[in-house]
Amino acid sequence: MELDETHQAMEDVVQAFCQREIEPRIDDLESGRVSPFEIMRSMSDALDMGGLITSGAIADPVVPAILAKQLARVSPGLCLSVISNLGCGATIATRGSADLVARCGLPVLSLKKVGCWALTEPESGSDAFALKTTARIEGDEVVLNGSKAFSSNAPEAEVLLIYARLAGGEAGDKRRIFPVVVERGTPGLETGPPLEKFGMHASPTGDIFLDDVRVPRENLLGDPDRPARGTAEQTLASERIVIVAMCLGVIERCLDEAIVHARERVQFGKPIAAFQLTQQKLARIYVAQENVRNSMFALIHAQETRTVSERQVSAAKWYATEAAASAALDAMQIMGGAGYLREHAPERMFRDIKLWTVGGGTNEIQQLTIAKDLLRQHGFEIDLAGGFRVEGEGA
Numbered sequence: 001m002e003l004d005e006t007h008q009a010m011e012d013v014v015q016a017f018c019q020r021e022i023e024p025r026i027d028d029l030e031s032g033r034v035s036p037f038e039i040m041r042s043m044s045d046a047l048d049m050g051g052l053i054t055s056g057a058i059a060d061p062v063v064p065a066i067l068a069k070q071l072a073r074v075s076p077g078l079c080l081s082v083i084s085n086l087g088c089g090a091t092i093a094t095r096g097s098a099d100l101v102a103r104c105g106l107p108v109l110s111l112k113k114v115g116c117w118a119l120t121e122p123e124s125g126s127d128a129f130a131l132k133t134t135a136r137i138e139g140d141e142v143v144l145n146g147s148k149a150f151s152s153n154a155p156e157a158e159v160l161l162i163y164a165r166l167a168g169g170e171a172g173d174k175r176r177i178f179p180v181v182v183e184r185g186t187p188g189l190e191t192g193p194p195l196e197k198f199g200m201h202a203s204p205t206g207d208i209f210l211d212d213v214r215v216p217r218e219n220l221l222g223d224p225d226r227p228a229r230g231t232a233e234q235t236l237a238s239e240r241i242v243i244v245a246m247c248l249g250v251i252e253r254c255l256d257e258a259i260v261h262a263r264e265r266v267q268f269g270k271p272i273a274a275f276q277l278t279q280q281k282l283a284r285i286y287v288a289q290e291n292v293r294n295s296m297f298a299l300i301h302a303q304e305t306r307t308v309s310e311r312q313v314s315a316a317k318w319y320a321t322e323a324a325a326s327a328a329l330d331a332m333q334i335m336g337g338a339g340y341l342r343e344h345a346p347e348r349m350f351r352d353i354k355l356w357t358v359g360g361g362t363n364e365i366q367q368l369t370i371a372k373d374l375l376r377q378h379g380f381e382i383d384l385a386g387g388f389r390v391e392g393e394g395a
């Protein structure tokens with residue numbers, strides 16, 4: 001499957017922006033001399049994000065995939081900042097009141113304001129729905145208490161989407177977990193400094209602390225008298241599809257760099273591309289590229305036809321993230337000592353993309369999700385904590 005003309009034209013615009021505005025500033029972005037949000041805001045106008053929203057094109061699953069792939073080719077870190085913004089903005093824009101949509105949802109979705117979304121907590125990562133942050137409704141207000149860990153963009157976020165348990169919900173009961181919008185400056189809200197990380201240096205990650213944070217009742221997205229509508233799962237599923245597109249960008253970049261180096265580097269009197277062990281690595285990266293591209297288009301098609309399944313998303317995320325990390329390592333190996341240097345993209349690509357074997361739900365959790373979805377079809381229900389129930393039999 002290939003992009004149609006409209007999507008190809010859009011990809012060309014995004015690619016040109018990345019080459020012009022991001023690639024020359026990679027060192028500054030990585031070292032923190034340039035803020036990813038400065039570039040993100042300039043993307044807003046350059047890519048006409050507002051126009052994509054008003055025309056409805058932003059809801060086309062190909063659009064975030066194009067953005068993610070092209071951004072990841074130059075900076076997976078900046079890409080993470082952007083997709084975290086989109087995840088926060090899309091949730092508010094589709095579920096918020098008119099006022100919230102105008103003040104927070106659209107500015108975040110169009111990349112004018114910095115947004116983050118926070119599900120993970122110090123004591124709940126893979127077991128995400130065991131979260132302890134509480135939301136209490138008091139008259140016209142919602143009061144939040146708790147803390148969040150590892151939230152992308154949190155150190156600079158102007159709009160924070162906090163997943164909290166409404167009073168009355170048992171631990172692990174996801175039907176009582178709702179997203180609540182909190183704006184920077186609200187008393188009781190604090191964010192920690194950026195955490196020091198292995199990679200994704202162009203994406204600040206941080207903790208969030210909520211101490212009797214009061215927001216208007218309308219900031220709680222959803223009807224508290226009804227079960228929550230799986231907002232967190234939907235955001236995670238959309239994020240996983242975008243992760244696959246990011247992986248494709250990383251693999252393409254690594255293949256390009258590896259081919260150039262293999263042709264130019266001469267050892268034993270020949271370009272190293274003449275050695276079959278180099279050729280094998282190039283072939284392996286190419287196979288990863290083809291598989292990840294095919295699974296990205298299959299996911300997009302399934303989204304468009306509303307046939308996407310949990311296991312399809314998890315399988316693609318698991319495969320693509322492992323394949324991209326291996327491709328980056330293969331490219332580094334082809335480049336020898338140079339591959340170990342910061343100045344060459346595969347080294348950074350490896351450090352950045354490694355996150356996705358953990359973030360967005362670890363790859364172990366993806367494997368459990370695939371098995372859960374498969375077994376459910378055969379009357380065998382399992383949960384991620386190792387429990388099971390056979391249809392027609394007692395627990």
Ligand SMILES: Cc1cc2nc3c(=O)[nH]c(=O)nc-3n(C[C@H](O)[C@H](O)[C@H](O)COP(=O)(O)OP(=O)(O)OC[C@H]3O[C@@H](n4cnc5c(N)ncnc54)[C@H](O)[C@@H]3O)c2cc1C
Pocket residue numbers: 084116117118119120124125126127149150151152153197200205355358359360361362363364365368384385386
């Ligand atoms: C850079 C970065 C950015 C992030 N951004 C965000 C963000 O914006 N918003 C957000 O909400 N979160 C974010 N996260 C958090 C991320 O989603 C979690 O780190 C991830 O879900 C794993 O949770 P954990 O770190 O608590 O690991 P744990 O859940 O403690 O897992 C530790 C290990 O145990 C394994 N494990 C756990 N349960 C099982 C099981 N049942 N069976 C087998 N193995 C199991 C895991 O696979 C893993 O290998 C981010 C994390 C990082 C590092």
